[in-house]
Amino acid sequence: xxxxxxxxxxxxxxxxxxxxxxxxxxxxxxxxxxxxxxxxxxxxxxxxxxxxxxxxxxxxxxxxxxxxxxxxxxxxxxxxxxxxxxxxxxxxxxxxxxxxxxxxxxxxxxxxxxxxxxxxxxxxxxxxxxxxxxxxxxxxxxxxxxxxxxxxxxxxxxxxxxxxxxxxxxxxxxxxxxxxxxxxxxxxxxxxxxxxxxxxxxxxxxxxxxxxxxxxxxxxxxxxxxxxxxxxxxxxxxxxxxxxxxxxxxxxxxxxxxxxxxxxxxxxxxxxxxxxxxxxxxxxxxxxxxxxxxxxxxxxxxxxxxxxxxxxxxxxxxxxxxxxxxxxxxxxxxxxxxxxxxxxxxxxxxxxxxxxxxxxxxxxxxxxxxxxxx
Amino acid sequence: xxxxxxxxxxxxxxxxxxxxxxxxxxxxxxxxxxxxxxxxxxxxxxxxxxxxxxxxxxxxxxxxxxxxxxxxxxxxxxxxxxxxxxxxxxxxxxxxxxxxxxxxxxxxxxxxxxxxxxxxxxxxxxxxxxxxxxxxxxxxxxxxxxxxxxxxxxxxxxxxxxxxxxxxxxxxxxxxxxxxxxxxxxxxxxxxxxxxxxxxxxxxxxxxxxxxxxxxxxxxxxxxxxxxxxxxxxxxxxxxxxxxxxxxxxxxxxxxxxxxxxxxxxxxxxxxxxxxxxxxxxxxxxxxxxxxxxx
Numbered sequence: 001x002x003x004x005x006x007x008x009x010x011x012x013x014x015x016x017x018x019x020x021x022x023x024x025x026x027x028x029x030x031x032x033x034x035x036x037x038x039x040x041x042x043x044x045x046x047x048x049x050x051x052x053x054x055x056x057x058x059x060x061x062x063x064x065x066x067x068x069x070x071x072x073x074x075x076x077x078x079x080x081x082x083x084x085x086x087x088x089x090x091x092x093x094x095x096x097x098x099x100x101x102x103x104x105x106x107x108x109x110x111x112x113x114x115x116x117x118x119x120x121x122x123x124x125x126x127x128x129x130x131x132x133x134x135x136x137x138x139x140x141x142x143x144x145x146x147x148x149x150x151x152x153x154x155x156x157x158x159x160x161x162x163x164x165x166x167x168x169x170x171x172x173x174x175x176x177x178x179x180x181x182x183x184x185x186x187x188x189x190x191x192x193x194x195x196x197x198x199x200x201x202x203x204x205x206x207x208x209x210x211x212x213x214x215x216x217x218x219x220x221x222x223x224x225x226x227x228x229x230x231x232x233x234x235x236x237x238x239x240x241x242x243x244x245x246x247x248x249x250x251x252x253x254x255x256x257x258x259x260x261x262x263x264x265x266x267x268x269x270x271x272x273x274x275x276x277x278x279x280x281x282x283x284x285x286x287x288x289x290x291x292x293x294x295x296x297x298x299x300x301x302x303x304x305x306x307x308x309x310x311x312x313x314x315x316x317x318x319x320x321x322x323x324x325x326x327x328x329x330x331x332x333x334x335x336x337x338x339x340x341x342x343x344x345x346x347x348x349x350x351x352x353x354x355x356x357x358x359x360x361x362x363x364x365x366x367x368x369x370x371x372x373x374x
Numbered sequence: 375x376x377x378x379x380x381x382x383x384x385x386x387x388x389x390x391x392x393x394x395x396x397x398x399x400x401x402x403x404x405x406x407x408x409x410x411x412x413x414x415x416x417x418x419x420x421x422x423x424x425x426x427x428x429x430x431x432x433x434x435x436x437x438x439x440x441x442x443x444x445x446x447x448x449x450x451x452x453x454x455x456x457x458x459x460x461x462x463x464x465x466x467x468x469x470x471x472x473x474x475x476x477x478x479x480x481x482x483x484x485x486x487x488x489x490x491x492x493x494x495x496x497x498x499x500x501x502x503x504x505x506x507x508x509x510x511x512x513x514x515x516x517x518x519x520x521x522x523x524x525x526x527x528x529x530x531x532x533x534x535x536x537x538x539x540x541x542x543x544x545x546x547x548x549x550x551x552x553x554x555x556x557x558x559x560x561x562x563x564x565x566x567x568x569x570x571x572x573x574x575x576x577x578x579x580x581x582x583x584x585x586x587x588x589x590x591x592x593x594x595x596x597x598x599x600x601x602x603x604x605x606x607x608x609x610x611x612x613x614x615x616x617x618x619x620x621x622x623x624x625x626x627x628x629x630x631x632x633x634x635x636x637x638x639x640x641x642x643x644x645x646x647x648x649x650x651x652x653x654x655x656x657x658x659x660x661x662x663x664x665x666x667x668x669x
Contacts, residue, residue, distance in 0.1 A: 055572070084565045
């Protein structure tokens, strides 16, 4: 990372009794990033966020913001502000009073306060609703109040705890777009906690995937998807076919994995750091598997750049899930594996579509599988 | 699951009668009827020392506004108000501490608050007398220290005065305030407090700006629940008070016993009860208005 780290998390552990909610996490977040902490519920992502905010105290390790150790600095003295999952909009104050609250605590003079509140409300498109009380607002509007209330403080870092989880699907998509736009506009570093991989992939410049308190992988969204570091990441981000097998060939330029549940070996056009004989997992995304009709007695298709017989397997379609924009097929492959294949529905009516119980060939490019060691 | 039809007492008269009859009769026999008798007495005359004739007179109500009694009413209200205020000062931090105590400790702390309820009031009051009297634990304790330091110490007059009454009333009524206060504070959404801290407010400002306004309905009902029994206190001023610290309940007692003027005692009782009704009605109206504003 070229930029200087705005938030530095060094060996941070948080224990609740015997249980380590966050386990020895080290992480740098750069100025201006839209950073996502992603993981299943209970993985420690919210605890980590709350430690950055100062609402929880690390059991071990330290957190630096702008080079300054935050140990002993209470939440009200930190250059960060938070948008809470429940929004935590003060029910006894109007929209304008909610947004002005942080400035009032800071001692910002009244005239300047009014200007900044108006500016923040315009940013989140709530101008005109200044006098409303929170119970007269929709969920989406309440969230905008929470956003304006935090941003009006001009924090170095804005922390967002599951910002979109309480909204319905349509609104969520719209807010997702707006969040990105607002971040672009104010240029503040955003750190967002989410369990929704789509949200993280769509918004974040970088993501940290966590599981059981441990940091699994930190990468850009496309690297997370295309180059997952472990089975957990591969499975958590998107949908994946995982084949357990053995590394049969491991050369600098190529490798071969044999799987007991797949009749054909999996050939990849890069080396694997493992050595032959090690147990590995080949991860292939459903959209990276090509499906072809398999007429009676027909020869298997050839895949360019791979030894004959590898990366092609016969199968029978067992299940079809039509999802509108795409269709997911579940195919019983020769060898026993159930393989998911995704095909975009490019045409409104396909002349030679696929049907239940149809024999097919499955083939994949040597660059498609990711070989995972853990 | 019971349907709304089954829950509607107008349709399910049988079950409703089965559940409702016994308590209704109980209330009628032991609350409404005695109260009605006392109410009737308040419009009567004592004809002989053992008979009262209901004559419909308002004489006793008029007499209750005699400056002597008005002063005692006012004094009772003042003592009850002072007690309530002191209970709030002492009880608010206690309720706040219980709210933020670890989950396991909460139940024990609440038990500690409620424990005095399970001891007879008379015994507790006598215990307080043992602490406060001239040779009591407080005076003896200070005396011991003064003696060790070689100072002259005259025992403090702690018992049989207004100070002792207010202290006793605070002691007796504190749980009445702590419990509703705790209930109100515990209901508060913690993330609101965290948001306040996050937005730059310190703990004291968070209490002033967020906790108190949001807990206000609970605080008000706590104050009322403390004030009403304090206003009608009988035992505490009787045992801990001096000659000038009698409250209205003591005067009422005297009418029924030594003075043998039941009609006047009944009138005073009802005035006390009307005062209580007015306070409760006022609070209900306030709460209703608040609820309409913040549904």
